[in-house]
Amino acid sequence: MKRDDLPYISEEMNAFLAENWDSISINKSDSPTVRLLKVDTLKTVLELAERSRGKLSPPQNFQYLLQLSAPRETHDAIVGDLEEQFWGVVQTQGIRRAVWWYRLQVVRSLWPLFRRNLIRIAGLGWLLEWMRRMGV
Amino acid sequence: MARDDLGRFEELILMAVFRLRGEGYGTTIRGEVEERAGRTVSVGALYTTLERLQEKGFVTSRLGDPTPQRGGRAKRFVKITGAGERALGRSLSERSALLAGVPILGTAR
Numbered sequence: 001m002k003r004d005d006l007p008y009i010s011e012e013m014n015a016f017l018a019e020n021w022d023s024i025s026i027n028k029s030d031s032p033t034v035r036l037l038k039v040d041t042l043k044t045v046l047e048l049a050e051r052s053r054g055k056l057s058p059p060q061n062f063q064y065l066l067q068l069s070a071p072r073e074t075h076d077a078i079v080g081d082l083e084e085q086f087w088g089v090v091q092t093q094g095i096r097r098a099v100w101w102y103r104l105q106v107v108r109s110l111w112p113l114f115r116r117n118l119i120r121i122a123g124l125g126w127l128l129e130w131m132r133r134m135g136v
Numbered sequence: 137m138a139r140d141d142l143g144r145f146e147e148l149i150l151m152a153v154f155r156l157r158g159e160g161y162g163t164t165i166r167g168e169v170e171e172r173a174g175r176t177v178s179v180g181a182l183y184t185t186l187e188r189l190q191e192k193g194f195v196t197s198r199l200g201d202p203t204p205q206r207g208g209r210a211k212r213f214v215k216i217t218g219a220g221e222r223a224l225g226r227s228l229s230e231r232s233a234l235l236a237g238v239p240i241l242g243t244a245r
Contacts, residue, residue: 069180076209
């Protein structure tokens with residue numbers, strides 16, 4: 001793991017890592033025991049980063065895109081659901097993967113939301129029916 | 137498709153809502169479909185389907201309390217209605233009737 005893998009940590013944590021990175025990062029020459037200790041330390045760093053997430057958040061531009069696309073009645077629920085899952089992915093797979101996961105989720109959600117908006121705006125109920133029949 | 141008929145995806149979502157007994161919201165409904173049906177569902181597709189089901193009168197929703205894990209946003213809990221249960225039952229029994237006497241697909245030689 002490189003320090004770039006931790007882009008959403010607080011400034012204090014970043015300073016701590018800068019100072020201690022050589023002793024925390026895993027090297028090929030480390031014994032298995034030392035590796036385990038270092039992995040534990042990194043896990044702790046991630047947990048602390050997560051706890052201080054008042055300053056952290058999922059990718060803002062993608063979150064904004066999702067908010068724009070989602071219907072007003074449900075956009076809070078949609079964005080909240082993804083944010084809740086985002087922190088779960090951070091814990092299990094790390095921050096970098098979680099950021100990519102979030103982006104992918106937003107991209108995958110855009111077409112259904114866009115299609116729904118299109119149909120609403122145009123009032124084309126028949127279009128929805130046709131698309132369903134065509135398996136779109 | 138008649139207004140009270142269920143599409144395949146609507147049926148999946150409605151089944152997950154039914155299984156969660158009124159305590160399901162976006163994340164848990166997606167989890168249920170992914171875990172049991174092995175199908176990934178985008179949050180956009182889920183909510184547009186739930187909206188359609190609500191328009192048909194098959195589900196109702198209520199807002200929960202906002203939580204910090206969700207950036208201060210509330211969960212939207214979804215519950216199946218009596219009409220939804222009837223539509224789901226009808227859809228499943230139609231499928232069972234069609235499958236009756238037919239060998240399980242993929243096992244016939």
